[in-house]
Amino acid sequence: MNLETMTLFSPQLAARFDALVKKYPLKRSALIPMLLYAQDEIGYLSDAVVAEVAERIGITELEVRNVATYYSMLRFKPAGKYNVQVCTNISCMLRGAYDVYERFQEELGIGPKGVTADGVFSLEEVECIGACCWAPAIQVNYDFHDELKPELVPGILAGYRGKAKAEGKVAHA
Numbered sequence: 001m002n003l004e005t006m007t008l009f010s011p012q013l014a015a016r017f018d019a020l021v022k023k024y025p026l027k028r029s030a031l032i033p034m035l036l037y038a039q040d041e042i043g044y045l046s047d048a049v050v051a052e053v054a055e056r057i058g059i060t061e062l063e064v065r066n067v068a069t070y071y072s073m074l075r076f077k078p079a080g081k082y083n084v085q086v087c088t089n090i091s092c093m094l095r096g097a098y099d100v101y102e103r104f105q106e107e108l109g110i111g112p113k114g115v116t117a118d119g120v121f122s123l124e125e126v127e128c129i130g131a132c133c134w135a136p137a138i139q140v141n142y143d144f145h146d147e148l149k150p151e152l153v154p155g156i157l158a159g160y161r162g163k164a165k166a167e168g169k170v171a172h173a
């Protein structure tokens with residue numbers, strides 16, 4: 001692949017990648033930021049994304065996958081526009097995280113790792129997201145919501161549904 005003429009990514013992101021790999025003494029140090037930016041733009045780490053990132057850094061696709069599978073925020077399958085991550089580690093669990101997680105499943109009509117039919121939401125259970133002092137906590141894309149209770153779940157979802165509609169990103173609203 002000639003990366004100057006053929007890339008999966010937007011010109012802006014391709015330029016960002018070019019700058020990133022030059023920034024680090026070791027190109028592979030750019031791997032995680034590149035994967036996060038690629039996921040933000042494409043939605044998930046498809047085979048083609050993995051292949052291009054590997055080529056840009058000069059490592060194998062297997063090396064990319066070996067690193068990426070350690071990180072729960074990186075996905076190899078498409079997620080919803082808003083990916084709801086519910087922390088169920090100890091602090092959150094002790095303060096009702098499983099009740100919150102169940103309420104999300106009920107409200108969305110999907111199970112763990114599911115995606116809603118309109119593609120707006122996906123849901124997953126994750127390890128500590130670093131908000132233990134405000135447990136139970138969740139992360140929706142890059143937003144944090146903390147000190148949650150099941151009764152707050154419908155309002156949170158309604159907020160994101162409204163945003164998705166405003167952006168015209170609901171397939172069957």
Ligand code: FES
Binds near residue numbers: 090
């Ligand atoms: S245990 Fe849930 S944020 Fe740390």
